[in-house]
Amino acid sequence: MRSRCFPRWEARQRWKLCCGSSWPGVGNGTLTTHVLNTATGLPAAGLVVRLAQLQEPGPQWMERTDADGRCQPLLAPGQGKSGTYKLHFETAEYWQGLGHTSFYPFVEVVFIITDPAQKLHVPLLISPYSYTTYRGS
Amino acid sequence: FNLKNNIPYFFLMHHHLPFLQHKNPLFLLQHPFDPKYPLFVKVVDSVRGSPASNVPVKLYKESAEGSWELLRGLPELTTKEQFVAGLYKLEFDTASYWKSLGLNPFHHHADVVFTANDAGNRHYKIVVVLSPFSYSTTAVVSEPVE
Numbered sequence: 012m013r014s015r016c017f018p019r020w021e022a023r024q025r026w027k028l029c030c031g032s033s034w035p036g037v038g039n040g041t042l043t044t045h046v047l048n049t050a051t052g053l054p055a056a057g058l059v060v061r062l063a064q065l066q067e068p069g070p071q072w073m074e075r076t077d078a079d080g081r082c083q084p085l086l087a088p089g090q091g092k093s094g095t096y097k098l099h100f101e102t103a104e105y106w107q108g109l110g111h112t113s114f115y116p117f118v119e120v121v122f123i124i125t126d127p128a129q130k131l132h133v134p135l136l137i138s139p140y141s142y143t144t145y146r147g148s
Numbered sequence: 149f150n151l152k153n154n155i156p157y158f159f160l161m162h163h164h165l166p167f168l169q170h171k172n173p174l175f176l177l178q179h180p181f182d183p184k185y186p187l188f189v190k191v192v193d194s195v196r197g198s199p200a201s202n203v204p205v206k207l208y209k210e211s212a213e214g215s216w217e218l219l220r221g222l223p224e225l226t227t228k229e230q231f232v233a234g235l236y237k238l239e240f241d242t243a244s245y246w247k248s249l250g251l252n253p254f255h256h257h258a259d260v261v262f263t264a265n266d267a268g269n270r271h272y273k274i275v276v277v278l279s280p281f282s283y284s285t286t287a288v289v290s291e292p293v294e
Contacts, residue, residue, distance in 0.1 A: 095256050114262050114287045116235065121256040145282030146254040
């Protein structure tokens with residue numbers, strides 16, 4: 012007997028896609044990320060990143076990593092609330108752009124923010140058949 | 149088949165098989181190198197240097213409607229005839245594992261999403277290495293097998 016579970020990353024768990032760019036030029040966001048291509052040892056530039064928060068409706072938002080594999084702070088000061096968040100990285104699209112196949116169609120990192128005032132850095136290290144993520148600072 | 153040539157860091161994996169079977173409902177996914185079982189999953193605790201054998205694992209397959217369907221019934225995945233081409237998701241309840249050890253982890257869970265068998269039937273070894281504030285996953289994929 013098969014049972015239905017939550018759909019891919021949007022509707023049933025009601026992930027809210029967060030606003031991140033309402034503070035242009037602000038360097039001190041509460042959530043940052045960095046994507047590194049470990050096969051080349053270089054930043055993964057131009058990779059699409061989306062942030063969503065569990066169980067709140069909201070408008071769509073996304074960022075794209077720059078030449079250094081980074082993007083604008085994903086949560087501006089005051090926006091981070093305690094809760095469960097998901098970072099979605101469009102990794103297959105990135106690898107295809109470089110002419111590589113990869114194992115994962117995308118990478119999602121689901122993490123918990125307990126202290127909204129804390130600066131969080133959630134980097135992602137990628138290679139075609141592996142990835143690593145950790146909580147940095 | 150010599151595991152040492154494939155994943156040298158985990159050369160002791162085959163010794164831990166007896167410990168993997170008793171609690172994990174997907175234990176039939178844990179048979180390595182057996183042509184009957186095309187998907188092998190290994191979860192390692194990198195803090196203690198041990199198998200994380202009681203991490204709850206669920207396997208989903210994307211349905212035609214685009215939702216994730218939980219795959220129950222291990223016989224569905226014990227033969228290559230059942231492990232059809234498609235999009236799969238392994239979901240590891242890592243938070244429960246760390247909480248049972250008295251730790252508050254960073255990640256809510258760990259997902260591994262992958263497309264399988266879209267170019268012939270292959271064998272997949274998915275390895276997940278855990279710590280309370282990080283995880284890493286690697287896939288070893290064979291050539292299509294006859």
